[in-house]
Amino acid sequence: MTAHAHPHHASVPAIDQRALRDAFGAFPSGVVAVAASVKGQLTGIAASSFTSVSIDPPLVSFSIATSSSTWPLLREAEHLGISVLADHHDAVCRQLAGPREERFDGLPFKVTGNGAVLLDEAVATYDCSLHEEVVAGDHVIVLLEVHDVGGGDGEHPLVFHRSAFAKLHRDDLDPARLDGRINGAEVDRGTRESDSATASRDDAEDAA
Ligand SMILES: Cc1cc2nc3c(=O)[nH]c(=O)nc-3n(C[C@H](O)[C@H](O)[C@H](O)COP(=O)(O)O)c2cc1C
Incomplete structure (x- = not known):
């Protein structure tokens, strides 16, 4: 089955961007680190758009802004690591979204034989490779094939809701x-x- 794009109807009034962001933010999510060692360079971002997609074949996805300066580098990785951040990873999450050259400073992580970077103390880890990219407006939906999963060491996930971090209660x-x-x-x-x-x-x- 191929993707079908539905035509945008010009007669529909544009949604207020603030209201749209607020509505998107009302949906709680976890946060993952998407990271790899690419040509010896640690490369990665924090992403709250991660979701499971398919059991057979095993697929997960996240969305990356088309303006991202990291994705053109990260997409060249042989394998990409996904680490589900634990609730003590709030500062780690900010660091992974901050200046590129500081994102892995002081972070404990492992690099797999294929170059996937997996954070220590994550709630779960996935060793993935790029399956497909689907351009969707100002983001690219990145589909990843999962090759291996790990339980991770962290127990409770970091929650992202209304632009703030929270814990599960x-x-x-x-x-x-x-x-x-x-x-x-x-x-x-x-x-x-x-x-x-x-x-x-x-x-x-x-x-x-
Ligand atoms: C909690 C949180 C969630 C984020 N989720 C996403 C996401 O799903 N997609 C995305 O493109 N950027 C997301 N970002 C922003 C990226 O982590 C990063 O800051 C952004 O890609 C800009 O850096 P770049 O130009 O190096 O890509 C998120 C940031 C934070 C703090």
Whole structure:
């Protein structure tokens, strides 16, 4: 299947850019480091646009601004590392988005045999190669093929929401309301009732 671009209708009034940014910012995300050693040069950025795409073949994506000065270098990497930042990585995230020559200063990381750079203490890591680039307005959607994944050492992810960093507060959530399955996988429960009670409610929800 090929990508289809829908024509832009000139009659539709332009959306206020501030309102659009606010709406985009209302959607919470994690943040990843996309990094590689390219021709011996450490190269990378912080990106909140990371998302999983496909299980078979294994694909993930992120979007990079067409104005990026790093992407033309990073896209030449044999393999790219994705590291899901942990909630103590707020300063690391700012550094990875800052001046290019300082982005890896003092950072603990590993370089794989193929040149992917994976940060220590990440929540998860992915060893990837470039699969496809799709130009989308002022960004390029970068599809990456995943060759290897790691659990990482960090436990809790850094959250990016409304232009600020946050942490997950799972303890605040009412376990009774959240109990159940998401995409067929068991949700990690703190306190749980008997399995039979849980199963019958799951069946009821599946049928609903
Ligand atoms: C939390 C956070 C998330 C970011 N997410 C993205 C992103 O998804 N895509 C992107 O192009 N830039 C993103 N940036 C900006 C890049 O990290 C980097 O600053 C930008 O690419 C400019 O540098 P460059 O010209 O070297 O590419 C993000 C920055 C921060 C702080």
